[in-house]
Amino acid sequence: MIEINFDPKLGAWAEGEHADKIRNNYFGESRDGKLWLLPEEVMYMIDLQNGVVRRENKTMTFADILAEYARKDPRLMIKYNAYRDWRDRGLIIKRSDKNAKIQKSTRSVKRYPIREMKLPKLDALVHWDPTSALGVLEDEDTGRLLFEDWWLGQCGVYKQDRGEMLKLNFFETVLLSKHFGLKVQDAVSGKRVSADKIMKDVARKREFAKTMYQAYEDWRMKGYIVKTGFKFGTHFRIYFPGASPVKKSNDGKWIHSKHVLHISPKEEKLLVSEWARAVRVAHSVKKTFILGIPKLTKKDLVDYPADFVAFRRKKKGGSWVRETPKDGPRYLLSAVSEEEHIGGVELASLLHNAENLNLSLVLSITDRETAITYYALNKINLRGAKYDYYEIEWMKP
């Protein structure tokens, strides 16, 4: 049993042998010969460490502590769930503190290769169908070039060598018109249309079309093949430069995409559970999930608090030992619940904070049964890209 004292003016603390037992476990902060405990630490003691909290002569329950602190900190219960889960894995987690010194960087940045996209000026006409947002290219030579060399459009039927007509989607039509001189004619009105006009028309009907296009262009112009991610529940799937729909790889198999790309527009407020769903589909098909976020200016950023810094394990003399505040934390951890909304701006602000601390960001998501899922976000270096990109990994600490 760990005895804890509570006074509404002073807070919660442990003394003597009770303090010693938990101090070694990196709970609390020593001051004036006492070990002062934060609300989540007190709750953890009651919930899972046989802690008994005394207020004058009365025993306080978990709900009493919650009632005491939740007024000032309404998100306490959500934070507590994340705290409890991390601690339950035998690892250390502390309140995030802007002034704390981060002793070493564990943040990793992945560099992605680049091959600038080059095409001769196109002398061909696409018939644009505004409702389906598909273009039809009947010039077979241009069609074959675009399809076989750059995997642009869909030639005939997918993975079957039938049909000659190239169908271009909205992103492809705009890219080719804007950068490579493709001519576009509206199939309904019979009029020529510019890349700008197509973009405006599509954006009127489809939310975030411009934001999506910018990400598409970012990757395409760097030589990546960017196709729909529909089958994998994301906006796009991505093949590394050089992938082809007609050449098989050395082992005689079709090349499979290994990355999917999901875009989080600034203006979007996505339910955490919906955001997690997108990551989940990608993992179920063993693809790396990439999150794209428009670059924000300082003015855009908000003060969205990261709740904790979290520590992990290190190898020492052949076995794994947990890291402590002496090692420095590994992650900036933000606790959210499955039913909260998270906006592109909030996420970008959190990522910005994590970068300043030289830490990876981890989102810990509490579901309705208080079980926790962790996702780590690691920055991608795609030189010259207009947006920021992150690999998102499902993580078991």
Next chain:
Amino acid sequence: MIEINFDPKLGAWAEGEHADKIRNNYFGESRDGKLWLLPEEVMYMIDLQNGVVRRENKTMTFADILAEYARKDPRLMIKYNAYRDWRDRGLIIKRSDKNAKIQKSTRSVKRYPIREMKLPKLDALVHWDPTSALGVLEDEDTGRLLFEDWWLGQCGVYKQDRGEMLKLNFFETVLLSKHFGLKVQDAVSGKRVSADKIMKDVARKREFAKTMYQAYEDWRMKGYIVKTGFKFGTHFRIYFPGASPVKKSNDGKWIHSKHVLHISPKEEKLLVSEWARAVRVAHSVKKTFILGIPKLTKKDLVDYPADFVAFRRKKKGGSWVRETPKDGPRYLLSAVSEEEHIGGVELASLLHNAENLNLSLVLSITDRETAITYYALNKINLRGAKYDYYEIEWMKP
């Protein structure tokens, strides 16, 4: 080569041997000694059947036909993609016609078992934390009863025998308070709160909370165990009556849920790709996806057109042969694109039409590469439920 004639006033038709070749394949409609073709049929002929269309002395391309018809029918290209794909599988598909006689019913309704939920009146108090929407029940006897007999709440840590406190989520707290006398006290204000008040507060912050709760109550009161579907990317996961978090099944394993439940509120307009994403996660973990839709009155329903009726195969003399209009169609088929929105009302109206025709509804979704995914919706019979429920199956025709 199939020769087709086109006249802007009369339409498109084939004659003689050209008509004979495709008439046997159930294209077109015979009238006045000619075989009249619909736009999607003409497009299919050009695209994949070596069809040549003549208008006076000129040859019309696919884009010419599109230009000719898309003004009147802007969704033609989306419909065409569905048509092409079904036809490409060697199967027959025809325009849906309200007056066509459906010769036999292939619609299946699955009956789900029912065990009415019964509980003694609860004499216990829950401390309700409004921000996390979690309740804390410290009375261990009541907690054990709710958790072990009805799998309500989360007792201690998930799948670990640690901790005694029962955490109830929003749905559980409201259900127990509304139907079984549970007392609830706001942990922050210290005041008693009613089920109604909790519902109102949560609904203010969380979209569709009332609609979600209604579905939760539908299944719970019929004896089903309804827990969060977060790990599977849906609103709920469902266990059949009798499932328990403490009893293992005969083979010594924990019982796994086999169904997930997703709710489509009336007011919601969901992007088709987002809707499909939810179905996809369920399939990747081999669970049956159930869609819940609030019952609509006739006034709510809209005239959302189903595009086609579709035929499949039947067994005949030991082999599979395709079914024809003489057999009657199997499905009402609605073609949508990955980037369109589909609302709860539209979906309900389509389902209503399908039921009137005694057919199953199939959604065919065209992605940006014009590849098609099919989902069939089959009605569930859950006696006394306030909403309509459908099993959604990913289908390969």
